[in-house]
Amino acid sequence: MNRPPDTFVTEHLFVRRPRLADAPAIFAAYAADPEATRYLTWKPHATVASLEDYLAIPIAEWETGVAFRYELCLRGTDLPIGSIHLRPHNTSMLFGYVLAKVWWGRGFMAEALRFTVDWALGQPEVFRAYAFCDAENPASARVMEKAGMTREGILRRWSICPNLGPEPRDCIVCAKVR
Secondary structure (H helix, E strand, O other), X not given: OOOOOOEEEOOOEEEEOOOHHHHHHHHHHHHXXXXXXXXXXXXXXXXXXXXXXXXXHHHHHHHHOOOEEEEEEEOOOOOEEEEEEEEEEOOEEEEEEEEOHHHOOOOHHHHHHHHHHHHHHOOOOOOEEEEEXXXXXXXXXXXXXXXXXXXXXXXXXXEEOOOOOOOEEEEEEEEEEO
16 A cells, blocks of 8 residues: 555645644644543543653554554644544555544534545555444534545444443444445
């Protein structure tokens, strides 16, 4: 598989690889926000230092090709307002994302997801682009649908949202295939 581009631009966004120096801005925008992280697979970060430790992982994953995390910035800026993560697996690509609450409802995440899904499905070895969200997070399912994915169903007791409890929760899965 070809590596995704280091950066890309959409109508409203400049999207780029993460840097350790992004930690304070990411922490302030969304990584410490319990609402923005409510349905995610990780708890809000308590300190910028813990976020720096975490960011070292996706930065290293870029180098090895294991996964590709991007920071979303408003076009014309370099300040992260969210992120999107691509994780290849065999003939599919899994997507995850988070956006600062102040930017919800403006179509930015669907815009970034649409670009990355289309890029993934343009790779000869990728036949399925998919994402999932907690069943109680219909706004996230709508993001996937706006990005061109089709709702496939419910994955029963699929993923743990540590902010909501220790047990696996039902999730909505959406995908786009070729």
